[in-house]
Amino acid sequence: MRSAQSVYDLRKANRNRVYRFLYESQGDQTVQDVSRSLSLSLPTVNQNLNELMESGLIDNSKIASSSGGRRPRLLSVIPSARCAVGVEISPHHMYLVVTDLRVNEMGFRVVSRPFEATADYAASLAGEIQSLLAGLGVVQDMVLGVGITLPGIINAANTVLEYAPTLISSPLELSFLREAIPYAVKFCNDANAGGFAEWWDQPEQPSMAYLSIGRGIGGAILVNGTPYSGARQKSAEFGHMCIHPGGRTCSCGRVGCLEAYCSTAVLSNHLGISLADFFHGLESGDGEKSSLWKRYLEDLSIGIVNIHTMLDCDIVLGGPLSPFLGKRVEQLKNHIDLLDPISHTSQHVRLCRYHEKSNGIGAALKYIDDFVSNI
Numbered sequence: 015m016r017s018a019q020s021v022y023d024l025r026k027a028n029r030n031r032v033y034r035f036l037y038e039s040q041g042d043q044t045v046q047d048v049s050r051s052l053s054l055s056l057p058t059v060n061q062n063l064n065e066l067m068e069s070g071l072i073d074n075s076k077i078a079s080s081s082g083g084r085r086p087r088l089l090s091v092i093p094s095a096r097c098a099v100g101v102e103i104s105p106h107h108m109y110l111v112v113t114d115l116r117v118n119e120m121g122f123r124v125v126s127r128p129f130e131a132t133a134d135y136a137a138s139l140a141g142e143i144q145s146l147l148a149g150l151g152v153v154q155d156m157v158l159g160v161g162i163t164l165p166g167i168i169n170a171a172n173t174v175l176e177y178a179p180t181l182i183s184s185p186l187e188l189s190f191l192r193e194a195i196p197y198a199v200k201f202c203n204d205a206n207a208g209g210f211a212e213w214w215d216q217p218e219q220p221s222m223a224y225l226s227i228g229r230g231i232g233g234a235i236l237v238n239g240t241p242y243s244g245a246r247q248k249s250a251e252f253g254h255m256c257i258h259p260g261g262r263t264c265s266c267g268r269v270g271c272l273e274a275y276c277s278t279a280v281l282s283n284h285l286g287i288s289l290a291d292f293f294h295g296l297e298s299g300d301g302e303k304s305s306l307w308k309r310y311l312e313d314l315s316i317g318i319v320n321i322h323t324m325l326d327c328d329i330v331l332g333g334p335l336s337p338f339l340g341k342r343v344e345q346l347k348n349h350i351d352l353l354d355p356i357s358h359t360s361q362h363v364r365l366c367r368y369h370e371k372s373n374g375i376g377a378a379l380k381y382i383d384d385f386v387s388n389i
């Protein structure tokens with residue numbers, strides 16, 4: 015005889031299978047489709063569908079067009095039934111994004127506010143989240159949680175920001191942020207979140223390296239969709255691989271790092287212009303910017319080829335540089351084709367999908383993925 019617990023577990027597993035099937039389906043489905051595809055009896059499917067509809071997660075209001083006989087009802091998930099918030103904290107800004115269960119963007123806000131480890135800062139972030147959600151008409155019960163990315167290394171217990179030279183000079187307890195926000199909160203490294211967003215929903219890429227290129231250069235390695243964080247949460251610090259021994263001094267104190275050559279500051283702040291201005295000048299044929307860009311691409315290619323030589327997987331380029339790369343990715347790939355010592359190709363390199371929103375979306379996705387997996 016089955017125990018009450020195992021009956022409960024089986025029912026929960028079936029409910030999850032039904033929900034996931036509809037979530038992962040491209041089009042609407044009928045009860046018969048669900049029953050046939052999952053090899054579940056019609057009464058079992060109907061029971062689970064009733065529970066999911068009572069929870070407001072499934073819609074059955076559409077009727078199939080006639081193909082003779084009785085027209086069946088069509089089933090689909092309701093993406094707006096829940097949402098999640100992703101927040102990217104950078105030295106000078108907060109970037110907030112709200113997505114529904116299908117990762118459709120519901121709202122986005124950029125707040126200019128320098129980071130400080132104070133209760134005032136935490137209250138201001140909480141206020142921005144609440145005001146964004148209120149403007150979208152989202153009620154508290156719909157919010158799965160708030161994922162917050164930080165540009166640094168977070169401990170395994172998800173409680174302390176251990177190292178983030180652009181934000182802090184010594185380890186920082188993150189409870190002041192958690193306590194100010196009236197939702198579940200998870201913290202994650204910014205590039206890990208961005209990598210997760212770019213990996214998620216792409217079943218053809220089991221493993222991937224994500225290279226985030228901004229003022230800082232970070233990255234993520236995803237092995238079958240799971241971030242490889244390393245023994246001490248320090249993996250994929252691609253910005254600090256040495257590409258020119260004895261070269262330029264890096265923010266980490268060493269010399270010759272990829273970040274010292276391919277930080278976007280090399281194209282903007284060091285010239286006293288914005289990144290947009292740099293690319294505008296490049297587009298207009300400015301000779302000085304063209305030669306700087308050529309050297310920049312050569313250096314970036316070295317970093318990308320090194321990553322590929324070690325990991326032999328797809329490499330996705332993201333971060334603040336990515337919106338400007340566009341058609342210039344082909345120039346970069348031409349350099350990589352010449353440099354790659356083993357595969358002699360750049361087919362594995364591509365641009366990200368979410369650009370400047372990758373980190374926030376990846377942080378929100380931690381909640382969405384968990385909800386869809388465990389409902």
Ligand SMILES: [Zn+2]
Nearest residue numbers: 254264266271
């Ligand atoms: Zn470095």
